[in-house]
Amino acid sequence: MKEQLRSIHPLAWTIIAGTIFGRMATSMSIPFLSIYLTTRLGVSPFHTGVIVSVSSLVGIFASFYGGYISDRIGRRKVMLVSIASWALVFVAFALAEAAWAFFVINALNGLCRSLFEPTSRALLSDVTPKEKRLLIYNMRYAAINVGVVAGPLLGLLLGSASTGAPFMVAAGVYALYGVLLLIQFARYASDLRVGTTTGEAPLRMREAFRTASRDPIFMPILLGTVFCVMGYAHSNSTMPQFLSLSFAEGTRWFTYMLTANAMCVLAFQYPLVRLASRFSPVNSLIAGNLCIAVSLLLFSMLNTGWLFILDMVLFTIGEVLLFTMLDVLIDQIADAQYKGTYFGTIGFNNLGSVLAPLFGGWLLDSYGQTAPLAVFVPITLSVVLGIPFLLVARRRLAQRTARIAAETGEPVQQLLS
Known part of the structure; x- marks a missing residue:
């Protein structure tokens, strides 16, 4: 393991370290946005x-364009411009006072995130040998959760549900992250993908999108994970609203749930990934979908804080199975030329993040927090709608793998690793 860690490219280490502090800063503020809007500004x-979902709505389109354009002009330009803009967005969050302002600013938040994230994942793929990408993607996911362990607790202490101060902290962190990236990009410029090279046919967006959309494995994965992401997104929209409206200490318990979620990811990630790597990666997505769905159903039947935290353990298992293997799966099925495009296009599954706050908010408005089953049973059913699409993807991946194995003579298991 020591040798593997030493061989990781410095740019990859920069992204992992930046992810820790960036997610810590973000989780101090963004997860509390729905509570702030409901309880402080009196928004329904x-x-x-609607305000929470606009970030993901903008991100649906921006993530594809960000991945595409990074293939075209290089990762460096996209990452530096987006992270500088992101720091300014968090300053605007801190200064906003009206609901319409939060709508506009959260749209810009989604734009910046969806340009930066797929490009940074593509950069990790660029600077990491194929045999070490599972390790690096899991390290990135672990870094996210290291940051989220402390972030919500710091946010609670700073009053994220009632003040904009944590947004200023996030702005400072992302500004420093951008400066560090600028230094590292200059130092390792020769290792960067700089875009389409001279004499190489330029990538065109229509061609790139057609390549991804006609992939018989990628498309059912994309459609299936829309419903998976929809289930996950309720943890940042419907669940905190329900808790804050139902319990006097709802905000505090939601904070503890976020911290428990991150700690469980760190504890479960590597054992679960080691187990999941023995099977088709699509099986992880299916299992993750089921865990999240069952957790959401159980959430409607609980009434004490500690039980909500225990339920979050099951939710976290589903999250780990879903998100740790998704990057590996996309990396596995994408052509090298279109790697950024595939990572960007999978961002269309954030349609689930758009639908979840709208659907959950409508159910809460219609039935209220006093009828939890009427709210969470429809939510659970909407999540499991993703399973048929994932079953189709599993069958097609197995057929493709068997065909390649027959042509090359390589073992099927080696092709899936």
Whole structure:
């Protein structure tokens, strides 16, 4: 393991370290946005859902363009411009006072995130040998959760549900992250993908999108994970609103749930990934979908804080199975030329993040927090709608793998690793 860690490219270490502090800063503020809007500004659950969901709505389109353009002009330009803009967005969050302002600013938040994230994942793929990408993607996911362990607790202490101060902290962190990237990009410029090279046919967006959309494995994965992401997104929209409206200490318990979620990811990630790597990666997505769905259903039947935290353990298992293997799966099926495009296009599954706050907010407005089953049973059913698409993807991946194995003579298991 020591040798593997030493061989990781410095740019990859920069992204991992930046991810830790960036997610710590973000989780101090963004997860509390729906509570802030509902309790401080008096916005209705549905309109809160509209404000929360606009970030993902913008991100659906921006993530594809970000991945595409990074293939075209290089990772460096996209990452530096987006992270500088992101720091300014968090300053605007801290200064905003009206609901419409939060709508506009959260749209810009989604734009910056969806340009930076797929490009940074593509850069990790660029600077990491194929045999070490599972390790690096899991390290990135672990870094996210290291940051989220402390972030919500710091946010609670700083009053994230009632003040904009944590947004200023996030702005400072992302500004420093951008400066560090600028230094590292200059130092390792020769290792960067700089875009389409001279004499190489330029990538065109229509061609790139057609390549991804006609992939018989990628498309059912994309459609299936829309519903998976929809289930996950309720943890940042419907669940905190329900808790804050139902319990006097709802905000505090939501904070503890976020911290428990991150700690469980760190504890479960490597054992679960080691187990999941023995099977088709699509099986992880299916299992993750089921865990999240069952957790959401159980959430409607609980009434004490500690039980909500225990339920979050099951939710976290589903999250780990879903998100740790998704990057590996996309890396596995994408052509090298279109790697950034595939990572960007999978961002269309954030349609689930758009639908979840709207659907959950509408259910809360219609039935209220006093009828949890009427809210969470429809939510659970909407999540499991993703399973048929994932079953189709599993069958097609198995057929493709068997065909390649027959042509090359390589073992099927080696092709899946």
